[in-house]
Amino acid sequence: ETGVTQSPTHLIKTRGQQVTLRCSSQSGHNTVSWYQQALGQGPQFIFQYYREEENGRGNFPPRFSGLQFPNYSSELNVNALELDDSALYLCASREGGQETQYFGPGTRLLVL
């Protein structure tokens, strides 16, 4: 167990809808990152938050947005869903200054 939880575990949406995925990190983990993992591929970095500010972003469009809250929880929001957004979404957290990132179990999103 990594102490990182995500909800929901599975989600089905239709194209054009909006979705919010949630992540709860361990206490003290002030850095959280979100990754998208398509089937059969390695995870791709979406963005990272440190102390509630975005401090890194991968090659994802602005319809992917996030929030981090003071209680070590965070959200990933995706607007105008597309079929290619179907994937496993992983959040990962770490304590500032530490190297190891701990991944949550993921949310599997299917867009129809």
Place this chain on the structure above:
Amino acid sequence: ELKVEQNPLFLSMQEGKNYTIYCNYSTTSDRLYWYRQDPGKSLESLFVLLSNGAVKQEGRLMASLDTKARLSTLHITAAVHDLSATYFCAVVISGSARQLTFGSGTQLTVLP
């Protein structure tokens, strides 16, 4: 753009045999991570390699890093069935906020 290549992508091996997974990356990095992923599950951290020449071992797995060659290896000794999983290496671009760029993964199957 940082590229991370793993080979082989698929590996089927007999129990008791040894094998090595290779991870090459295209730009300067001083941090390399190895993760394990079981089917339908999240990522489990195996090793964090932080300097040239770093070697870490845990059970039947040993990882090493050569930053000059931009190469990391994951060596499996006397494989057992429980090691069957997909293994990912991930690299951090020097100076970045530790955002991970993953390889495509090596799907390992250990046969009895």
